[in-house]
Amino acid sequence: MARSTKARFVLPTRYKPEGAGSSGGFGHVTFCRDLHLDRLVAIKFIQDPAESRRLKDEFQALLTLRSKHVVQVYDLVPGPEDTVGIVEEFIPGKDLFESDIPSSLNEYLRAIWQIASGIADIHEAKIIHRDIKPNNMKFDGEGIIKIFDFGLARAEGAEAVTKNFVGTRGFAAPELYGTNTVPFSRAVDTYAFGATALYLATRNLPKNILQQPPSALADGTFRGLNLGLRSSLADLLQATMEHDPAQRPLMSTIRDKIARQLLRGKHQALTVLNGKASYLNARNRVVKLELPSVGKIEISYDMYRFKVTAVSGEVAINNKPVVVGQEIPGSCVVALGGGHRQWFQRAYVTFDVSHPEVVL
């Protein structure tokens, strides 16, 4: 039906165009109402017909990808001249390029954690997005960041080469600006993630990053952000924009490091001694347990982990000898007094470590 003429094509009747379209990446987008479900969708047509078939194959990988942070694909429709249109979830509202500077460190961390999670999911499916930037992300109605515009996406491997520069100034990694055929890897997304994280914090990018190709990011740029980032996380974010792609960290590593700071100080250990419960947490960070002339132990919360900070005498954790510096397993029993003693000469304290989950 849609391919009846070459010059004109007709969308399936279930999709009724609404509002103006726009162009971006390799394609053109039409916004339509899906009359079957009475909801808005974005239909993306690939402009270069020669690309169409290969892109469809690569979209296949995208379709099997399950991520909270990637827009949902609903349908494929035939487009003009043998092209294919991809029908996607439409997210209303502003993209992250236009969004406000986060009002708190927590809000910032939640945003970049979501973006890092989405890109890590994309990489796990062996796809390179190639056009990560704030314009290609939106908060949905529930505050969940969705990455869209896979118009430039490539499967990893031998075909991941490009002859002409594609990408967006400021977010494209330096290795993409070659005159010859340029091979590239998932590290281009890592660089673009770093630039996005920098942009979201300041709503701007440094001049040398906006050059084509960009020159190196000044040392300590992320440390200099007035956000309260821990220095180890700032350094990791700084490394995402290394000139040498091999030096950039994995997105899964970045995601986990951000989560670490997001959950900093939010852990809690419940200790129970003789049926009485007490807590070890950010407000109450040290506990000392002692059975006089038998043994004693001190356990401290360093805002990330619970660790043994002092020990002497007969002490065991989960039936194992204890050393200073060791981490408390998630759940354990601290025994004061060796196994040779009578029960009334021993004391047991249970420890249960937990933390709020990053739930979106």
Next chain:
Amino acid sequence: MKGPHKKNEIVSGRYRIDGFLGEGGMQFVYRAHDLMLDRRVALKTPKNASAEKRFHRSAIVAAKVNHPNVAKTLDYLDVGDRAYLVEEYVSGSDLGQALLGHAHYIDPYLAARVFHHLVKGLAASHHVGVVHRDLKPSNVMVGGGFQLRAIKITDFGIAKLADEELTQAAEGGSDSITSSRTAVGALPYMAPEAIETPRKVALSADIWSIGAMMYELVSGKPPYGTGLKAVRAILEAKPPEFPSFVTSNAQFAPLSNSLSDLILKCLAKDAQKRPTADQLVGQCSQLYYPMVERHVGTIRTIRHNAWGFIAVDGTDVFFNFDSVYGARPGLNDRVMLSKFPGGGAHRAHPVVKLR
């Protein structure tokens, strides 16, 4: 296979029927393969062709809700006189089977996590003004069993559809409630006002249902029982007592107490007094629970009636009865547990007896 389709049939040239997943009071559910997008989906079709119009309206309602804790609506189609709803497929089973099919109740750590995710999904639906109306364990899909890899509320659509039958049943009094298949399944989780004034049900009825489901998860039975007796008890809505094991163990008591407080608030007789989904999200995000893998094992030995070893995949794990939530397991009983490194053997905590 059951219902109108057989295996390998292709619906609308796009969805290949791969298997029968189950049936609710109103619909057949199939596992299908989307041939166009090469992915697995859930395909639902009403049992009764006259329900078609409502089925379409309900699909539109369901499509408005978009959240990781809600099964996504992917497609809707009419083929001849049949209607189909295509939904995100969750590899797993419903909450009733996935958790309560294996255990009588679950420990508060696991329950807190279920609660948190359920209220997140419910809040998303309430934000767009959608009342589910039929929340019950069989309308929550769980991926990964006790690991809770996914928790997704489903059948928002069918709730709208079930609406009329539930309303008719409720207005017809106890007899018609207990003779309506849909109502019988939903009854233990229905708010008093959903029985008394079914046409005036608001978002707060869903809050009650979540409370009733959570009560069942931690205590092993719905708060007001099942069947005809439940109708009277729900209408009376006396705050239910929790079995003593819920809070008697000092290691579980702090979290159990927080959970039971929240559950009782959800089960307030006066709908106005129940928390909103957003308030519940706020309270659930303050709950502390560990995210640790769950295992299944068998009690291998018990010593001095105080401790023993659980065989987990051929390896012994130490346990103390202080770590048991609920009924004490006996020799050779199957249990669910988490384990932590220890000397000689790993140590189990918590331990829950399985069915």
